[in-house]
Amino acid sequence: MNSVLFLIVIPLLGAFLALFGKKANRIVAILITAFTEIFSIMIYLSDKLPVSVAIGGWQAPYGINFVLTPLSVGFIVLINLAAIISLFIIRGEKEYQFYSTYLVLLAAANGIVLTGDIFNFYIFSELTTFAITALIAYPRNRRSTGAAIKYLILASTASSFLLIGIGVVYKTLGTLNIADIASKIDLLNPLTLELIIVLILTGIFVELELFPFNMWVPKAYFAGTASVNVMLHGMLGTAGAYIIARILLTMFAVNGSGMLVNANIANAIIVIAMLTIFVSEIAAFNEKKLKKVLAFSSMGQMGLIIFGFMIGNEQALTGAFYMVVANFLAKIILFVLTGEFIAMTGSDNWEDMKGIGRKHPVAGVSFVIGSLSLMGVPFFAGFWGKLAVIQGAMSGNSFMITGIVIILITAVVEGVYFLKISHTFFLKKEDEKEFNAKARIHSIVIAAALAVIVLAIGVHPGLIENNVNRATNEILNSTSNYVDVVFPGRY
Amino acid sequence: MTMSNIFLISSTSLIFIGLFGVLTRKNIVKILLSLNIIETGINLLLVAFGYKEGGKVPILTSSDSINHLGNMVDPVPQALVLTSIVIGLGTTAFALGLTIRYYKTHGTLNIEANDEEEVTAHE
Numbered sequence: 110m111n112s113v114l115f116l117i118v119i120p121l122l123g124a125f126l127a128l129f130g131k132k133a134n135r136i137v138a139i140l141i142t143a144f145t146e147i148f149s150i151m152i153y154l155s156d157k158l159p160v161s162v163a164i165g166g167w168q169a170p171y172g173i174n175f176v177l178t179p180l181s182v183g184f185i186v187l188i189n190l191a192a193i194i195s196l197f198i199i200r201g202e203k204e205y206q207f208y209s210t211y212l213v214l215l216a217a218a219n220g221i222v223l224t225g226d227i228f229n230f231y232i233f234s235e236l237t238t239f240a241i242t243a244l245i246a247y248p249r250n251r252r253s254t255g256a257a258i259k260y261l262i263l264a265s266t267a268s269s270f271l272l273i274g275i276g277v278v279y280k281t282l283g284t285l286n287i288a289d290i291a292s293k294i295d296l297l298n299p300l301t302l303e304l305i306i307v308l309i310l311t312g313i314f315v316e317l318e319l320f321p322f323n324m325w326v327p328k329a330y331f332a333g334t335a336s337v338n339v340m341l342h343g344m345l346g347t348a349g350a351y352i353i354a355r356i357l358l359t360m361f362a363v364n365g366s367g368m369l370v371n372a373n374i375a376n377a378i379i380v381i382a383m384l385t386i387f388v389s390e391i392a393a394f395n396e397k398k399l400k401k402v403l404a405f406s407s408m409g410q411m412g413l414i415i416f417g418f419m420i421g422n423e424q425a426l427t428g429a430f431y432m433v434v435a436n437f438l439a440k441i442i443l444f445v446l447t448g449e450f451i452a453m454t455g456s457d458n459w460e461d462m463k464g465i466g467r468k469h470p471v472a473g474v475s476f477v478i479g480s481l482s483l484m485g486v487p488f489f490a491g492f493w494g495k496l497a498v499i500q501g502a503m504s505g506n507s508f509m510i511t512g513i514v515i516i517l518i519t520a521v522v523e524g525v526y527f528l529k530i531s532h533t534f535f536l537k538k539e540d541e542k543e544f545n546a547k548a549r550i551h552s553i554v555i556a557a558a559l560a561v562i563v564l565a566i567g568v569h570p571g572l573i574e575n576n577v578n579r580a581t582n583e584i585l586n587s588t589s590n591y592v593d594v595v596f597p598g599r600y
Numbered sequence: 601m602t603m604s605n606i607f608l609i610s611s612t613s614l615i616f617i618g619l620f621g622v623l624t625r626k627n628i629v630k631i632l633l634s635l636n637i638i639e640t641g642i643n644l645l646l647v648a649f650g651y652k653e654g655g656k657v658p659i660l661t662s663s664d665s666i667n668h669l670g671n672m673v674d675p676v677p678q679a680l681v682l683t684s685i686v687i688g689l690g691t692t693a694f695a696l697g698l699t700i701r702y703y704k705t706h707g708t709l710n711i712e713a714n715d716e717e718e719v720t721a722h723e
Contacts, residue, residue, distance in 0.1 A: 228680060228683075232683065232687070235687050235691075239691075239694060242694070242698070243694075246698060246701070249701065249705075250705065251706060251715060251716075252715050252716065254698060254701045254702050254705050254706075255702065255705075255713070255715035256715065257698055258628065258695065258698045258699065258711075259711070261691070261694070261695050261698065262622070262628075262631055262632075262635065262695070262711075265635055265691050265695075266619070266635065266638065269615075269635075269638050269639060269642055272646075273615070273642055273645065275680075276642070276645055276646045276649055276677070279649060279676065279677065279680075280649040285676075328715065332715075
């Protein structure tokens with residue numbers, strides 16, 4: 110299984126070669142991404158999982174290891190799928206800088222998910238920060254430069270706290286291996302543990318788009334091009350969901366329950382998640398720029414996923430994983446179509462997009478399907494996620510019941526603005542002016558295909574039930590499962 | 601006060617001085633300077649975690665030195681510091697490059713400048 114290194118090495122090699130390639134860059138990037146996607150699907154379907162790969166033959170905990178479990182490889186499949194879609198909807202990005210940084214981002218996102226070493230995780234998360242900053246700044250205008258530098262300053266300040274946390278972990282436990290830390294976490298003094306968790310959380314909250322740290326999100330989405338939006342959402346956002354599952358619910362988990370080891374901090378995260386949902390949906394309601402609406406909704410969905418993960422019982426975890434998949438699919442549809450619509454009308458404002466749904470009914474209907482799934486309407490993929498999270502929260506304490514109320518209220522708010530937007534698309538166009546550009550067929554085909562998948566999962570959730578249950582079972586017994594992969598026989 | 605405590609106190613003060621700078625300064629170059637102060641503080645903190653009073657360099661120079669492993673300082677934090685210095689260098693170089701672009705597009709180095717309205721004077 111040493112060949113799993115290809116998932117990181119080949120994109121990095123491609124990133125270097127892209128400096129010399131001129132017109133071939135796009136083809137090379139697509140080929141590399143297709144390779145990583147097919148390779149990860151093959152690993153997922155093979156029966157060799159779970160396995161721990163020691164790099165260079167240095168066994169854990171002394172060397173760096175990669176851990177492949179059904180959960181991590183499943184996330185790799187999603188991340189690479191988003192990557193390949195983002196390449197297909199590129200419009201006008203031709204320079205080598207774009208492809209080179211994109212390939213670094215791909216390698217780093219794969220690395221975040223695969224690595225079993227906490228310092229390695231820090232390095233890969235810094236790499237994603239650099240790559241995504243460069244991609245946001247790519248249009249080289251006022252808006253994108255401002256968004257990029259603000260994100261870079263925020264992310265590097267936050268990740269310095271992550272590094273301090275890692276230093277304290279090494280000082281107290283003498284190890285950097287995630288599995289080793291997870292098995293020794295009970296030995297720590299509770300106050301030290303609290304300090305470590307708070308430091309590491311500060312580091313990862315920026316990427317998780319949680320409330321006090323998420324003012325970069327609308328700026329970054331608004332400044333980036335359509336394909337960068339898909340990367341931000343599909344690669345970085347999905348990796349963020351994995352980080353919660355791995356760092357919070359494996360490294361810092363009570364063994365055998367899938368709950369965070371410190372109940373006070375878990376409650377604090379739940380409150381933050383609820384605030385995130387509430388604030389972002391209210392902000393989206395007032396917003397006229399379509400990309401910013403989607404960015405705020407992205408934050409809200411992330412809050413919902415974290416809420417599900419933090420409840421920690423089987424129902425809520427299943428719901429959170431459904432939410433990850435549904436949000437992944439639905440939001441990609443919306444970002445792909447938004448890119449097309451903005452190019453067609455030449456305006457960021459959704460009020461100017463009248464008549465688009467009449468001209469391109471397939472695109473319009475796909476947009477409606479995506480937004481209905483995000484709202485959580487029955488027969489769409491998002492419904493099963495929201496339902497299971499609410500079911501899980503029912504059995505929790507009063508905090509979680511408050512969370513249910515907030516989810517239901519914000520679902521109404523979400524419904525109002527998404528239906529308002531979708532309705533605008535089907536209004537009659539006032540002037541007879543032609544659209545600036547033609548819609549590209551392949552973007553609409555991608556969106557329509559994803560919309561069909563969203564509908565299929567919504568009608569028949571059994572399609573992904575097995576995979577979701579596999580992930581849930583892994584997280585429910587996360588510590589012993591994970592430690593057993595890396596150090597057989599320790600539990 | 602032992603040497604180790606001096607390291608810990610000075611590194612945490614460096615981190616907080618830097619954090620103060622990041623939070624209060626408006627000029628991007630000053631913010632980046634403060635970020636570098638934070639990074640220096642973290643590097644000192646990591647080295648202090650591996651520090652040992654009167655410790656030796658962790659290199660096996662002769663067959664005898666295997667008996668003195670207990671006197672050697674911990675090499676892992678030093679490896680971490682090396683990596684973190686490289687990352688800090690990368691961040692600073694990249695951010696300064698972006699700052700030049702920021703000055704060209706915004707006409708100022710103030711982080712609070714409005715990103716929306718276009719200016720052409722400095723293009």
